[in-house]
Amino acid sequence: xxxxxxxxxxxxxxxxxxxxxxxxxxxxxxxxxxxxxxxxxxxxxxxxxxxxxxxxxxxxxxxxxxxxxxxxxxxxxxxxxxxxxxxxxxxxxxxxxxxxxx
Amino acid sequence: xxxxxxxxxxxxxxxxxxxxxxxxxxxxxxxxxxxxxxxxxxxxxxxxxxxxxxxxxxxxxxxxxxxxxxxxxxxxxxxxxxxxxxxxxxxxxxxxxxxxxxxxxxxxxxxxxxxxxxxxxxxxxxxxxxxxxxxxxxxxxxxxxx
Numbered sequence: 001x002x003x004x005x006x007x008x009x010x011x012x013x014x015x016x017x018x019x020x021x022x023x024x025x026x027x028x029x030x031x032x033x034x035x036x037x038x039x040x041x042x043x044x045x046x047x048x049x050x051x052x053x054x055x056x057x058x059x060x061x062x063x064x065x066x067x068x069x070x071x072x073x074x075x076x077x078x079x080x081x082x083x084x085x086x087x088x089x090x091x092x093x094x095x096x097x098x099x100x101x102x
Numbered sequence: 103x104x105x106x107x108x109x110x111x112x113x114x115x116x117x118x119x120x121x122x123x124x125x126x127x128x129x130x131x132x133x134x135x136x137x138x139x140x141x142x143x144x145x146x147x148x149x150x151x152x153x154x155x156x157x158x159x160x161x162x163x164x165x166x167x168x169x170x171x172x173x174x175x176x177x178x179x180x181x182x183x184x185x186x187x188x189x190x191x192x193x194x195x196x197x198x199x200x201x202x203x204x205x206x207x208x209x210x211x212x213x214x215x216x217x218x219x220x221x222x223x224x225x226x227x228x229x230x231x232x233x234x235x236x237x238x239x240x241x242x243x244x245x246x247x248x
Contacts, residue, residue, distance in 0.1 A: 019121060021117075021120045021121060021124075021149050021153065022117055022120060022149075022153040022156065022157065023117035023118055023120045023121065026117070053124075053142075053145065053146075053149075055146050055149040055150055055153065055215070056150060056153075056211035056212055056215055057153065059211055060211075083138075083139065083142070084139075084142035084145075084146065087139070087142065087143070087146070087219070088146060088215060091211075091214065091215050091218050091219070092211050092214075092215070
């Protein structure tokens with residue numbers, strides 16, 4: 001699991017690559033929240049182009065980031081979702097709450 | 103249904119083994135000509151089942167997780183994930199979407215995803231004795247075990 005963060009003015013892009021499960025999620029959520037709290041972005045973009053695998057631990061992370069961004073008065077976008085992670089997101093129904101694009 | 107092949111393995115409930123478990127299942131399942139989507143579904147279901155053991159069966163300790171895989175005649179994969187942990191008091195309730203005792207690190211989606219990504223899922227549990235989850239995934243027609 002690898003995280004790359006880039007910030008341009010009010011837009012923070014967090015790119016994840018590798019496999020996201022409960023094992024990886026434990027440390028990742030802390031790191032993602034730290035980036036948001038430091039950057040205080042208006043928009044947070046989670047780029048999942050390099051994410052080959054994700055289970056429901058990823059859904060829990062997305063919900064946490066969504067709440068964090070809401071608390072800051074900002075928004076979370078999830079983009080470049082690959083096919084396996086997209087099936088998990090579809091099954092979770094989270095697209096009713098968070099803007100997700102393939 | 104006739105069994106064509108089977109494998110069993112056991113590992114401790116350490117989260118580092120989640121990736122190992124789904125990878126090992128994917129290797130075994132390669133004997134069936136699964137599509138990438140089917141293989142992804144199997145890996146996801148295994149990841150959820152094993153994570154449930156780690157988070158819920160053994161919340162404060164490390165215990166054994168047993169995986170049994172069977173390839174059945176007609177192109178079906180059976181995955182059994184068994185623990186000897188604390189068990190589930192109310193299985194029907196635990197299977198409901200968004201029900202979780204795992205705090206907000208878990209979304210309560212585990213059983214829902216296992217159920218929707220496989221063709222059948224059975225859960226047997228006894229409080230204090232452990233839980234066994236048995237899932238079956240059929241491979242599309244015209245595909246056979248080698």
